Amino acid sequence: MDLQSQIVQYLVTGLTLGSIYAMVGLGFTIIYNATGIINLAQGEFVMFGGLIMVFLTATLRIPMFLAFFITLALVTVIGIIYERVFINPLKQTSLITLIIVTVAVSIFFRGIAMFIWGKNPYSLPPFSSGKPIMFAGAAILPQIFWVLGLSLLTVILMNLFFNRTITGKAMSACAGNRLAASLMGINVSKMILLSFALSATLGAIAGASITPIALMEYDRGPLLALKGFCAAVLGGLGLGTGAVVAGFIIGIIESFSAGFISSGFKDAIALIILILVLFIKPSGIFGSEEVGKVKQF
């Protein structure tokens, strides 16, 4: 196997991993922008996305296409309930407590998922069947195009939403200054709810599309949340595009370090790069000093 096809293969792997990190990172960013909370239960949205999709297609035999949208709707509802029950009543609480609340929610969600699905992993058939495609000596699964395509589409839609629609702009305004936003007549509470709903939807898309490749089980969430969190911070917290790009960067670094340096230290290499970036530029690759200073504990 020549070097070129190796590199292509690592790139494909890195992009696949990266697209998941990117979507989780984007989910983090949306909630962070509206509330200043780091939602450590973000990975559980992905888990629910995967497992609900499995339940709908395998148990209820709903066609894939329809099941995908029902999954998104259900996970979004989970996000809404989450916000209303656990986040909304705690308005006056310190950020660190809120972060711990998200950890507790993540434990609780895992408990529920275990209760419903048990501890076994589940698999999904790919969205479209077909043999791996050979490209420049590397093999690419058709599902990978789905994952990449869906995540790109999501990122584009999110960008349009935040920059072109009134609601999106209103949400961005909340990010800048909550008090000012509420004085402008923006319903901040509704915006926060919307941010949880959106980010749950993103998680669901990631979960449903990755399950055919990577399987899904009840306790997959925390690791995904960790990687997504890193992406969000590396991209400069609060910047959606930054999180997406950083997610892909982390995925590609991991895959290339596994390929060329050491698979045992692949995560460490990605993390060392992350930390070095933070030490040199404390507000992430794309962040500005000001954004970094907005929210603190």
Place this chain on the structure above:
Amino acid sequence: MGRKNYFKLLSLSIAVAVLPFFIRGDYYLSVLVFMGLNGLIVMGLSLLMGYAGQISLGHAAFYGIGAYCTGVLTTHFGFSIYLSFLAGIILSVLVAIIVGIPALRLKGHYLAVATLGIGEIVFIIFNEWMKYTGGPSGLSNIPGVHLGNFQFNSSFRFYYLVWGINLLALFFSLNLIHSRVGRALRSMHGSETAASAMGVNLSFLKIQVFVLSAVYASVAGSLYAHFVSFISPNNFGLMVSVMFLMMGVIGGIHNIWGALLGASLLTFLPEYLRVFNQYDILVYGAILLAILLFMPEGILEGTPVLIRKLFRQRKT
């Protein structure tokens, strides 16, 4: 430290001293030993986070450094217990300084992710440096602790060792909080600008308290290694760091007593929830959420508030 705190410390010491005579049995004593260890770590976190306002999501790393340092040095190199304990402390201090100087310049979530990353890197090193750490299979047959000829070879004896150290650390921490340095720490949390205008050297103080909390965690780690006699990287992963944080927040991280309370409760709770078998994770999550929803300031400060609230509601 005020008279009130002396009284509390004294009562706690008496309670700690007599407790084993009421609940004998290895199992309960072991739970109490873990309580003491977790309490020690969360106490350090409370100083760092509750008082100085600096977050750390990587404290399990220092816990692990203490454990692995003493574990590796005693099993592979035949070091004495004292030397290896000391080595653990020194290594943690060094790591805390090297990591702390750049990391503590960061703020809020950036500091959170930097400490988290460092914790994960240490975790990966435990996993991959197999020659000495034994990798994921762990390191076993770590010898017990002794003081001269006296062996801490039962949970009963170990209990006194751990809680003795814990109470010393509590004494130290309480003194610290009610001193010039402690006030500086809290002032930093109140307003960094004003604190520095009063001559508080922020970066030096942050490093100091970070190092102190690392030392607490490292000592706890060393004790853990000798108590369980087996360590593996899983004991020192990210989720463990988060759990320490959780203990602090549940008890009330802005108060050292709250931290101790939280650590004790969350060590005991999973043991109690054994009756739920595999569904304990669900019950556990629900209990944590209930506490956080009804007492977001933590149990220590939240309980009186909650009781008052209940009382007022009944009256109307």
Place this chain on the structure above:
Amino acid sequence: MAIVDLSFEVEPGRIKSIIGPNGAGKTTLFNLITGVHPVSGGQIVFQGKDITHQKPHYGAGIGISRTFQTIELFGNMNVLENIMVGCHSRFKSGLLASGLRLPRMKKEEAEIYENSMKLLGRVGLSSKAQLPASSLPLGEQKTLEILRALATEPQLLLLDEPAAGLNESETDGMSELIYSIRDQGITILLVEHDMRLIMKVSDEIVVVNYGQKIAEGPPDVVQSDSLVIEAYLGGEIDYA
């Protein structure tokens, strides 16, 4: 707000005021002197020593202290503790001495306590020593900030709008306090909008606008300066 070209001196033991319209750069100037913002050009000299590029915590040690425009008390601490933090730079015991409660540290603690209580007694706040600082009324919070600054035993005290939001009688009390501080031999640099107070207490006034000095001199001279009147056009000068 950027400071463009501003140069003045403060003589020891006097009260110098800095006035100017909102956004003229007064607070920025304080932040530059105390090292909160980095200085990109020029020089700040204190008692013959260049302190231009020092860290924020440096000032307290050499005798410069300040208050803040928006109150920056330590809301998580009580009144007495706020002042005790002010004593920070004058004492030494570190982490170990404090944690182990060494005799040295005990002696220092007693001294800090005594000094702080004495300061509180000076303005009749002793009875409120154990209250949370954030629970005091605004006027007392302002006073407390000044006491905290005094606890560092400064030679130069920077006061940033000490009378903002105070009523008339409180303002009078404030001017009394400022006088008594001056009488202690402490040099004062004052930023204030309340012209009545300024004209009353200042020995000299510097007027700034857009980061530049437009006038300097004793109150009566500055008052009649045409540039100053122009800067304040719209009757912002409040002589009432």
Place this chain on the structure above:
Amino acid sequence: MKKFFLVFLAIVLFLFGLIGPLSAAEPIKIGFVASITGGASFLGEPEKNTALMVQEWINKAGGVNGRPIEIIIEDSKSGASEAVLATKKLIEKDQVVVIIGSSTSGESMAMANICEKAQIPMVSMAAASQIVTPADEYKRIVGSPNAAFEVPKVQRPWIFKTPQTDTLAVEAIYAYMKKKGISKVGIITVSDGFGSSGQAELRRLAKKYGITLVADEVYGPKDSDMSAQLTRIRAAGAYAVINWSVGPVQAIVTKNWKALAMSIPLFQSHGFGSKQYITLAGGAAEGVICPLGRLVVWEQLPKNHPQYAILSKYAQEYEKQFKAEVSTFGGHGYDAIYMVVDAMKKVGTDKTKIRDYLENTIKNWPGTGGIFNMSPADHTGLDHTAFQMITVFNGDWVIAK
């Protein structure tokens, strides 16, 4: 708010109610620690199910000489400290006669120290040979220049285990490879206790079978994609891949192997012993080769095979009762429980006597994992005949030729 208080009260009462009941009978208590939740729950779950099922069987059949047995199941949450606490609780509070568990090697090693100190027999359901081998002896073997040919001479007196040692699994694979003429191999292992122990054995024994390891890759137990590692193995020019892991990641490796259209065969460890993984991997598992106990292919055994009766009953009943595929993991629990129950039937509940019986009298003893022959130098009691090389064909297990 009042309602909340009532709910709270109800919960408290409920909690106390659950630990309250004391049975009047005098059952023999067996402590059973398993990783029912957490990372290794795929092991603990079938083990717990097996324990529940087997307890019922034994008690229906009259228990141990008329006394019923009570298996007290504790969850180690896949963590060593939890396993230690659970073990101490079982010994102190429940006063159990023997300890069975835990599911993973790390936990078992932590528990072994306690059981040894308490002088209580312990039968582990985890594979690593380090569990039953004293640390010094293990060091001697690993440090020896002839490591590939060494076997332990002594065992930890109170510690036993039922799963086949990874050494045997590695030897089974290597022997098969040698037969097929495969000499250059790439290994890929998970970074947990099972994987790293397998990795050590794969490295140690390669020389003995004339095999060169051209690539040595690892991945995390919760990783989502191992294509990069497999690509590297392919680039290194290996003739075969050996994956050493348990749990969902095995299925992911299998899927990645297929997706990369790798033309070299994929070998899995004995951790592949659950049909669930074939299902999970979709069609990708076709052609995977692994060494397994006979449990998964019991239908293909001759009826007079000594293990046939046990295997057919266990497999059929398990599948009926739990609506899940039987796995070799549950079988380890089955063997452990029956072994100690057999001992207790013969020698009563004296701990030393049970230990002596397990060490000296378990001979030609058929279990789900193989035919056990314990001895003072071997506290696992299985040899290479416990394994059968098996391949996946049409979504089912077939004995490999």
